[in-house]
Amino acid sequence: MQLRMTSQREVILKELRKSCSHPTADELYDLVKKTLPRISLATVYRNLEILSEAGIISKIEVSGRQKRYDAVTEPHHHIFCVKCHRIDNLDGYRSEIDLQEIIACEDYLVTGYRLNITGICPECEKLEKRQEKVQVS
Amino acid sequence: MQLRMTSQREVILKELRKSCSHPTADELYDLVKKTLPRISLATVYRNLEILSEAGIISKIEVSGRQKRYDAVTEPHHHIFCVKCHRIDNLDGYRSEIDLQEIIACEDYLVTGYRLNITGICPECEKLEKRQEKVQVS
DNA sequence: CTCCGTGCAAACGATTTGCACTATG
């Protein structure tokens, strides 16, 4: 299944790239509607899913809340507000993270931190390999 | 408004402490039902909210669609599976995080990482101070 | 005896999906 570049997809991608606020699907929907008034929210959701699946954009998953999207796929760090749920970038990135240093240079009142490494757990890895075999045979 | 210790709250807390898998509200609901078959899911949600508000447990801010909860409130790190959304702890914690070191010692196939610092943004901080003043006067 | 907590059902908000139609490659 190959990707087609539709006007909807193009505008969604353009708006996401213009924005630096990690918008949610419906914020993006409002932006895109200015150019394409007849677009549906479902289309926005479908495209964001497809584009992040393809590695063109990235999804920021914060539990139980609205998903946010990011045009930047390179690894970088975020700081987010537990009250209003806005997400900001932390400038620069290093593989050796000095927490004190990062925390000190932000305007936020820091309440905690989590290092979230994402990956595929051993169980899912096994499962994936099994599925690949099925597709081949 | 002070907290009362009901049997429901007690069992929810006990089950969460027994579990090391960062359960979701409905996983916890299934566990608690074994002891209290008449409990409702809403009660589980209400208690998890109240307990994390009180700092007795913590809500995990990154994962899939469902919220996950953790009996451990001390800051520590997580690694989570982008496929099945399970969350595991990273042993120990250091303020100086050496990513390479952490990544190397896990069974996961690592796909990326985010440092999520939580806090209150300057706007919300201002807002909060204003509200405190109102309550006093 | 006060008022916090409960169970139930209904409401809600975010996201997904089935369908018939459209338009890209």
Next chain:
DNA sequence: CATAGTGCAAATCGTTTGCACGGAG
């Protein structure tokens, strides 16, 4: 012209809430 993508509405999923009743302190 095949088939990926669209708009719409309905469905779904996780979570929250209103209400009348129950029980902890």
